[in-house]
Amino acid sequence: MNVRAKFEMRIDTRAIELCVRCGTCRSVCPAFEVLGWESRNTRGRIMVVKALREGLEPDSDVLDSLNTCTTCGICAAKCPAGANPPMIVQEARRGLVSQGIMTEAQAGFREKVNESGNTFGEREDRLGWLSDPNREGLKEKAEYVYFVGCLDSYRYPEVAKKTFDILRRFGATILPDEVCCGSPLIRTGSDAGKFVDKNLDQIKRIGAKTVITGCAGCYSTLKKDYPPEFEVVSVPEFLAEHLSELDLPRLEMTVTYHDPCHLGRGGGIFDPPRKIIKAICDLEEMKANRENARCCGGGGGVRAGYPDLSLEIARRRLLDVPPGVDAIVSCCPLCIRNLRDAGSDVEVIDLVDLVERAIKSV
Amino acid sequence: MDLIDKLREIVGERVSAAPSERLCYSSDASMVKGTPDYVVRPISTEEVSKLVALAADLGVAVTARGAGTGLAGGAVPLRGGIVLDMSGMNRILEMDLANLQVIVEPGVIQARLNDGLKPHGFFFPPDPGSSNFCTIGGLIANNGSGMRCVKYGTTRNYVLDLEVVLADGKVVRTGSRMLKSSAGYDLTRLFIGSEGTLGIITKAGLRVVPLPKARRLVIASFDDAEAAGRAVAKTFASGIVPSACEILDRTNVQVLRRCDPKLVLPEGDVILFEVDGTESSTKELAQEIVSVCSPIAAQVVSASGEKEMEEIWEARRLVGAAVSRLDPTKSRIYVGEDVGVPIKEIPALIREIGEISERFDLPAMKYGHIGDGNLHVALFIDVLNEEEWAKLAEAADAIHRAAIRLGGTVSSEHGIGAARAEYMKIQWGEGTLSVMRAIKRALDPKGILNPGKLGLDDESPPPGGEG
Numbered sequence: 001m002n003v004r005a006k007f008e009m010r011i012d013t014r015a016i017e018l019c020v021r022c023g024t025c026r027s028v029c030p031a032f033e034v035l036g037w038e039s040r041n042t043r044g045r046i047m048v049v050k051a052l053r054e055g056l057e058p059d060s061d062v063l064d065s066l067n068t069c070t071t072c073g074i075c076a077a078k079c080p081a082g083a084n085p086p087m088i089v090q091e092a093r094r095g096l097v098s099q100g101i102m103t104e105a106q107a108g109f110r111e112k113v114n115e116s117g118n119t120f121g122e123r124e125d126r127l128g129w130l131s132d133p134n135r136e137g138l139k140e141k142a143e144y145v146y147f148v149g150c151l152d153s154y155r156y157p158e159v160a161k162k163t164f165d166i167l168r169r170f171g172a173t174i175l176p177d178e179v180c181c182g183s184p185l186i187r188t189g190s191d192a193g194k195f196v197d198k199n200l201d202q203i204k205r206i207g208a209k210t211v212i213t214g215c216a217g218c219y220s221t222l223k224k225d226y227p228p229e230f231e232v233v234s235v236p237e238f239l240a241e242h243l244s245e246l247d248l249p250r251l252e253m254t255v256t257y258h259d260p261c262h263l264g265r266g267g268g269i270f271d272p273p274r275k276i277i278k279a280i281c282d283l284e285e286m287k288a289n290r291e292n293a294r295c296c297g298g299g300g301g302v303r304a305g306y307p308d309l310s311l312e313i314a315r316r317r318l319l320d321v322p323p324g325v326d327a328i329v330s331c332c333p334l335c336i337r338n339l340r341d342a343g344s345d346v347e348v349i350d351l352v353d354l355v356e357r358a359i360k361s362v
Numbered sequence: 363m364d365l366i367d368k369l370r371e372i373v374g375e376r377v378s379a380a381p382s383e384r385l386c387y388s389s390d391a392s393m394v395k396g397t398p399d400y401v402v403r404p405i406s407t408e409e410v411s412k413l414v415a416l417a418a419d420l421g422v423a424v425t426a427r428g429a430g431t432g433l434a435g436g437a438v439p440l441r442g443g444i445v446l447d448m449s450g451m452n453r454i455l456e457m458d459l460a461n462l463q464v465i466v467e468p469g470v471i472q473a474r475l476n477d478g479l480k481p482h483g484f485f486f487p488p489d490p491g492s493s494n495f496c497t498i499g500g501l502i503a504n505n506g507s508g509m510r511c512v513k514y515g516t517t518r519n520y521v522l523d524l525e526v527v528l529a530d531g532k533v534v535r536t537g538s539r540m541l542k543s544s545a546g547y548d549l550t551r552l553f554i555g556s557e558g559t560l561g562i563i564t565k566a567g568l569r570v571v572p573l574p575k576a577r578r579l580v581i582a583s584f585d586d587a588e589a590a591g592r593a594v595a596k597t598f599a600s601g602i603v604p605s606a607c608e609i610l611d612r613t614n615v616q617v618l619r620r621c622d623p624k625l626v627l628p629e630g631d632v633i634l635f636e637v638d639g640t641e642s643s644t645k646e647l648a649q650e651i652v653s654v655c656s657p658i659a660a661q662v663v664s665a666s667g668e669k670e671m672e673e674i675w676e677a678r679r680l681v682g683a684a685v686s687r688l689d690p691t692k693s694r695i696y697v698g699e700d701v702g703v704p705i706k707e708i709p710a711l712i713r714e715i716g717e718i719s720e721r722f723d724l725p726a727m728k729y730g731h732i733g734d735g736n737l738h739v740a741l742f743i744d745v746l747n748e749e750e751w752a753k754l755a756e757a758a759d760a761i762h763r764a765a766i767r768l769g770g771t772v773s774s775e776h777g778i779g780a781a782r783a784e785y786m787k788i789q790w791g792e793g794t795l796s797v798m799r800a801i802k803r804a805l806d807p808k809g810i811l812n813p814g815k816l817g818l819d820d821e822s823p824p825p826g827g828e829g
Contacts, residue, residue, distance in 0.1 A: 018686050020695075038430065047385055
């Protein structure tokens, strides 16, 4: 097994050597907080990657070390030396998977996504949420494309519908044959080239200059893993930019906002969702917010690979919810799903749900 | 029955012998390496007691570890055996504020303790740069301190009582809830700074003090570090004891400004003087510091408020690792980083370090607690360059010897561990070291507790400086 050679091709030694093992990341890694073993925190994972390059056997403990990272990036935000651990972890996963070394969960997940084109292995029509008349009226050329994503397509079709109802007022269309953006594959070390190509081809045919998405995972992937041939805008950014045109009335409620890792820390999008929320109702921040927001536990393949860990991270995130709020608002269906599944007492809703409630209240 | 099965009988699944896990416990933040055979994560005194008794029976080494943030290899198991990861024993057991103390388990993170104390108007003063992630157990085992010890003293001044598992598994208490006691040997202090070589700390009673009502920060910059040293001496001589008195040399200042351009730090070698007390007393003291420093300093400014002050302190806490941001090909390697000298020798030490840096052609940043003579030297190298590693070891050795020659210490607050073990004899002499060895033999006759540390072994400790 020639692990070392392949690793050296893709992971820059200097990127690893930036880590001086000071331990800053140890106090913020959400997976470590639950699991408690050094190999399950950022510093440990970097040591493991370094050792893999030097010949450590990639056994199941090694895979669990690397795969329990949610890629939330709080370690990178806090690292005084400027290391980028999620990138290292993701590259290490990729290096191993490229040699066929992965967990059963990873392999199963990959197969499912590859066969079905979505993260759930669904065989149903991806556009099932769209009523027939609307489907026929889809524009073939448009400035804006709404990229729906697997979760809203299959699990939260109402959110997809509400989002598209708003976005089509601004001339947006959707891809006729959208497939998974590739995020679940890329985060867990697999290749997503065919999905990237298929989506990209359709975006080009439509002639869209801007792709709008309501999923933080899709946002991050479209922005960082697709060729830079179009602009990527998150739904909260788009709505915030067009806030005056939406003419939203106020609702008598107080909500809190959960920053999705890939939108907040990953994309620097902190203010737009808050601007919209504050236009509609009162906002009370979670205990840890913005750059310091804690992960929901869903990302990086952890929800699929380690469901117990994933939900425990979500339960701990729920402890940050301020008392007395009417809802937890977020801008990522994966975060919303994980926080709901973790048993939130408070309703967890998409920002678009809140916007639609305001629109309908008139 | 294999040892791992016996360990499982005590702690269930909280034991691992997986190669990757052993690897992750094979170092701390220093360059010292040593791989454990087993990692165990106990959650009670009873478990620790059983584990140590088992290890004693079998003659297996036991090394306690907190958050593994140590800079001298104190928690690195040089002779293999069992690493006890104590960070899971992390409960604040009691806030006995009427008696001015708290009872905690050793895995409590320093900053979490202070988060808990703040609403009650108290704090635990020892505040190392790693406050946000180091454990109380590690602080006690190394007699850690930090920026405010110039006024408040080190961890040693705050430990009233310890529960300790001895080398045969017996559990003893070393103190009480009394704030003072005159009854026999001070066993509490014996265990403080013992780096896990005499027993495993499983509980601690800590004295806490009221939070000051106000803090103020005066920032003075100087043309050279020696002038900065003179200003510090003059400040103390005028009767002011600052609550922190930190030096940042010009390279540090550049690094910090690069990391955060908004930071209010003037160019040059900078001293941060913090005073605490009431609104009026801090105002008066800050003014006095300004007038004492002005004739020597290039510039003297005051931080404008709590937020600005906290930003500067936060940046200061993390400066050690931040150097890579100035040059990504350079990494900070923690060697020779914790020397201390009597405060009047600080200018001499700064001069010597400058010469050493030049002689070995290695850039050296100097920062630290100039108010108590503790100077942190940050040496940084290209870790992919073998020659620089060799020069680094020689430079660190020269720094340690310079500190001893000036009547100082090779470690002021990070500990000896394995990285500095060879200097114990030079610093203390054979007579003093033999007393320490006698204490070690009396409490740990089989030598199972953290062997190879503190220069206590009769044979020379294994080297720990290789990359």
